[in-house]
Amino acid sequence: MRFAEIRTVLSACLRHRPARTWLLIAMTPLLAIAPGLTALGLQWVVDGVLTGSRPLLVGGALAAAAAGAFGLAGNRVVQVQAGLLAGEVGPELDKEIIRWIATMPTTSHLEETASLHRIEQIRGLGQRIVSFGVSGLVTVQIVLWLGITAVLLARIHPVLVVLPLFAVPSMLLSRVASGKIEATRAETAEHNRAQQHLFAMITESASAKELRLGRSGAHIAGIARHLRGQRDAALWRSTLAVSGLTLTGSLLFVAAFIGALHLTVRLALAGDVSPGTLLLVATLGGQIRGQLELLIFAVSNVVRSAGMARQHLWLRDLYQSATTGTKPSPVRLRDGITLSGVNFSYGGPPVLHDIDLHLAAGQTVALVGDHGSGKTTLVKLLCGFYRPATGTITVDGESLDELDPAGWRNRITAAFQDLSRFPFLAGESVGVGDLPRIHDIADAAERGGAAQVFDRLPQGDQTQLGKSFSDGVELSGGQWQKIALSRAFMRSTPLLAVLDEPTAALDAASEYEVYQRYAAAARRWQQETGGITLLVSHRFATIRMADLIVVLDHGHIIEQGTHAELIERAGRYAHLYGLQAAAYQ
Numbered sequence: 001m002r003f004a005e006i007r008t009v010l011s012a013c014l015r016h017r018p019a020r021t022w023l024l025i026a027m028t029p030l031l032a033i034a035p036g037l038t039a040l041g042l043q044w045v046v047d048g049v050l051t052g053s054r055p056l057l058v059g060g061a062l063a064a065a066a067a068g069a070f071g072l073a074g075n076r077v078v079q080v081q082a083g084l085l086a087g088e089v090g091p092e093l094d095k096e097i098i099r100w101i102a103t104m105p106t107t108s109h110l111e112e113t114a115s116l117h118r119i120e121q122i123r124g125l126g127q128r129i130v131s132f133g134v135s136g137l138v139t140v141q142i143v144l145w146l147g148i149t150a151v152l153l154a155r156i157h158p159v160l161v162v163l164p165l166f167a168v169p170s171m172l173l174s175r176v177a178s179g180k181i182e183a184t185r186a187e188t189a190e191h192n193r194a195q196q197h198l199f200a201m202i203t204e205s206a207s208a209k210e211l212r213l214g215r216s217g218a219h220i221a222g223i224a225r226h227l228r229g230q231r232d233a234a235l236w237r238s239t240l241a242v243s244g245l246t247l248t249g250s251l252l253f254v255a256a257f258i259g260a261l262h263l264t265v266r267l268a269l270a271g272d273v274s275p276g277t278l279l280l281v282a283t284l285g286g287q288i289r290g291q292l293e294l295l296i297f298a299v300s301n302v303v304r305s306a307g308m309a310r311q312h313l314w315l316r317d318l319y320q321s322a323t324t325g326t327k328p329s330p331v332r333l334r335d336g337i338t339l340s341g342v343n344f345s346y347g348g349p350p351v352l353h354d355i356d357l358h359l360a361a362g363q364t365v366a367l368v369g370d371h372g373s374g375k376t377t378l379v380k381l382l383c384g385f386y387r388p389a390t391g392t393i394t395v396d397g398e399s400l401d402e403l404d405p406a407g408w409r410n411r412i413t414a415a416f417q418d419l420s421r422f423p424f425l426a427g428e429s430v431g432v433g434d435l436p437r438i439h440d441i442a443d444a445a446e447r448g449g450a451a452q453v454f455d456r457l458p459q460g461d462q463t464q465l466g467k468s469f470s471d472g473v474e475l476s477g478g479q480w481q482k483i484a485l486s487r488a489f490m491r492s493t494p495l496l497a498v499l500d501e502p503t504a505a506l507d508a509a510s511e512y513e514v515y516q517r518y519a520a521a522a523r524r525w526q527q528e529t530g531g532i533t534l535l536v537s538h539r540f541a542t543i544r545m546a547d548l549i550v551v552l553d554h555g556h557i558i559e560q561g562t563h564a565e566l567i568e569r570a571g572r573y574a575h576l577y578g579l580q581a582a583a584y585q
């Protein structure tokens with residue numbers, strides 16, 4: 001466990017529950033002394049009886065009784081307090097984790113497999129991070145106690161000092177073993193997630209239609225079972241290896257303990273040590289064995305805690321690095337948004353190459369291109385969900401990275417193809433497009449078509465949406481799109497309005513109406529804020545109205561200009577336009 005990780009867990013505990021945390025820290029050395037004192041007390045009692053020394057007998061009995069009682073009660077207090085601490089501080093960590101995940105301005109942590117792995121390791125596990133962290137204190141306590149034991153044994157014979165050292169291989173082996181289990185868990189996390197995803201597919205109504213038609217339910221259940229089997233087998237193999245390593249460590253210690261007793265008996269027979277010393281060695285040795293098991297448990301918890309605390313730190317750093325910008329967004333766009341030499345990849349091959357593009361203030365810009373050509377990715381970069389690998393995006397000359405992400409977000413409105421189906425009241429589902437005005441939805445609902453949806457719901461805009469609630473109403477694809485479009489109308493003064501194929505589920509008449517209303521809104525934004533409207537569409541009747549049409553191909557901009565210019569150029573745009581026009585003739 002590295003220092004930064006210990007500091008994270010401890011500082012979280014000290015921040016939220018200082019008194020309890022200090023109590024646990026203070027108890028650590030005291031509980032390390034108690035077992036040694038008990039063993040010494042017992043030696044004094046035996047020697048007191050055999051030599052007839054009353055002070056030795058009484059002193060020994062008092063010391064053994066007091067230290068034993070303190071050890072018993074103290075350990076119980078620590079157990080209870082550690083549990084309470086985990087129960088109180090854990091949820092605070094969970095809240096922090098959820099806040100970071102939910103409010104991070106970028107979204108790469110939700111899309112990259114590696115990040116999802118890391119999040120899975122800590123999601124909802126704040127309590128375990130703390131309780132495992134507390135195991136660090138238990139480890140310190142046992143290591144201290146082993147040191148005290150070494151001193152007591154060294155006083156009897158120098159060779160005996162090695163007895164606690166035989167606990168070290170056991171400790172190291174258990175650390176290796178815990179690391180092994182952790183590594184297996186991390187390696188098989190993907191199996192776990194895939195299995196859960198498949199299970200969700202089998203049980204969710206959204207995928208039920210295709211599964212039934214393709215009769216692939218049993219096939220998917222089989223894959224889920226196979227994944228589960230692979231994960232269980234991998235965990236079983238590492239558990240077996242761990243048991244072997246742990247047993248080896250324990251056997252090594254038992255051999256050393258027998259040797260120590262043998263040596264002490266010989267010393268006692270030779271008169272070099274008192275008979276009570278034999279009891280001291282036997283008690284200390286017995287304690288070491290008991291403590292060893294505790295140590296193995298504590299170390300494995302610490303290793304686990306370190307892994308979780310590491311992911312916790314990673315998430316915190318990611319959150320902090322994504323929220324560095326502090327400058328306010330312009331009230332009104334004067335020049336526009338400029339992309340210079342922008343390259344981007346999702347971790348694999350590049351998805352956008354050397355993008356140079358100027359979106360002038362007030363323009364309506366259409367992005368055109370084949371599926372997978374990079375249109376949505378470009379939109380996500382402009383929204384600040386991702387950062388370019390190289391190159392810059394500037395807003396009126398100011399780097400997007402320098403702008404306060406929340407402020408920039410407040411000036412963007414967007415409707416996406418893969419819209420969110422919020423399980424809220426219908427009106428709220430629109431209102432969350434601009435939280436401070438969540439109930440001021442009339443205008444947006446009218447413009448985006450949600451008003452027509454409300455008219456057909458049992459309680460109008462007060463109807464609960466979504467099947468997760470018993471009284472929830474499920475909407476059709478087109479109705480959900482109208483809700484999403486209305487949500488996108490909530491912000492009244494955007495600098496960037498994005499429509500990323502949000503009308504695919506609408507009929508032609510509804511789509512026409514939506515674009516007419518958007519065009520009207522775009523003209524208003526143009527006047528009021530110099531706002532840019534960005535359309536992603538495959539429908540050329542919509543695209544041709546844009547002031548600037550940008551054609552993407554495999555992540556490259558291959559053409560840009562007005563509809564007339566691109567037709568004149570007779571390139572890819574003209575070809576695609578011709579194909580679609582011919583299809584409608």
Ligand SMILES: Nc1ncnc2c1ncn2[C@@H]1O[C@H](COP(=O)(O)OP(=O)(O)OP(=O)(O)O)[C@@H](O)[C@H]1O
Binds near residue numbers: 346369
């Ligand atoms: N989250 C992701 N992780 C990895 N690769 C992705 C991700 N999203 C998109 N891609 C890849 O990036 C490329 C561009 O995808 P993008 O969604 O930007 O295309 P698009 O032009 O919007 O396509 P469409 O018209 O189908 O919506 C594709 O090759 C796709 O496979």
